[in-house]
Amino acid sequence: PVPAGLPGDPDPEEAVSDDSSRHGGRVRGFPHERGNWATHVYLPYTAQEEFLELLELLVSHARTFVPSLAAMEEFHLSLSQCVVLRYHWIEPFVRSLRERLAAFHRFFCVADQVKVYTNQNKTRTFIGLEVSAGHFQLLELVSEVDGVLEEFDLPTFYKDPSFHISLAWCVGDLAGRLEGQCLRELQDIVDGFEESAFLLRIQWEQIRCKSGNKYFSFPLR
Numbered sequence: 290p291v292p293a294g295l296p297g298d299p300d301p302e303e304a305v306s307d308d309s310s311r312h313g314g315r316v317r318g319f320p321h322e323r324g325n326w327a328t329h330v331y332l333p334y335t336a337q338e339e340f341l342e343l344l345e346l347l348v349s350h351a352r353t354f355v356p357s358l359a360a361m362e363e364f365h366l367s368l369s370q371c372v373v374l375r376y377h378w379i380e381p382f383v384r385s386l387r388e389r390l391a392a393f394h395r396f397f398c399v400a401d402q403v404k405v406y407t408n409q410n411k412t413r414t415f416i417g418l419e420v421s422a423g424h425f426q427l428l429e430l431v432s433e434v435d436g437v438l439e440e441f442d443l444p445t446f447y448k449d450p451s452f453h454i455s456l457a458w459c460v461g462d463l464a465g466r467l468e469g470q471c472l473r474e475l476q477d478i479v480d481g482f483e484e485s486a487f488l489l490r491i492q493w494e495q496i497r498c499k500s501g502n503k504y505f506s507f508p509l510r
Contacts, residue, residue, distance in 0.1 A: 398423020
């Protein structure tokens with residue numbers, strides 16, 4: 290239950306424009322409303338120099354199939370969908386997350402399988418690195434995050450998630466151009482990259498929640 294009698298929006302987000310030309314043609318997944326804060330729970334990944342070298346190789350090659358591909362500038366592995374929180378829900382939401390995630394330890398996973406994704410409304414296509422080891426620990430984290438989302442009557446994560454780190458994106462549903470030959474050649478680049486087995490074995494050290502322009506961190510033990 291959400292506490293009653295709290296101010297509706299004492300610290301509103303900065304004004305939002307829906308001009309898609311200002312953010313690469315991306316389309317907002319839900320309309321912006323004052324007091325609604327787009328919220329996302331994820332594992333942040335800080336890219337090493339070698340990772341960025343691999344990224345450049347992959348994106349350069351993929352652009353021979355889809356020239357409009359753009360490399361991601363920040364990297365993460367999602368533990369929730371993007372959901373909408375009212376402003377006065379943020380504090381109890383974060384508090385509940387902190388309580389549920391407090392017992393989790395740091396762990397490794399391997400993200401080394403190239404895969405093509407589209408978002409739910411098919412307005413964007415992504416190239417990502419799918420997790421091939423560490424799936425069980427990620428499902429345990431998602432179970433706890435889902436528990437918090439259910440407390441606030443928000444959508445939980447996908448039933449059979451494909452955990453991944455997105456590398457590049459483009460506007461529209463262009464999966465057909467990137468799958469098949471392109472995907473096989475991208476996987477060959479990953480498999481042949483020097484020390485890729487070491488590079489793509491990732492230790493997760495914290496969980497993060499972004500709500501509007503606010504960030505909250507939950508260190509793993």
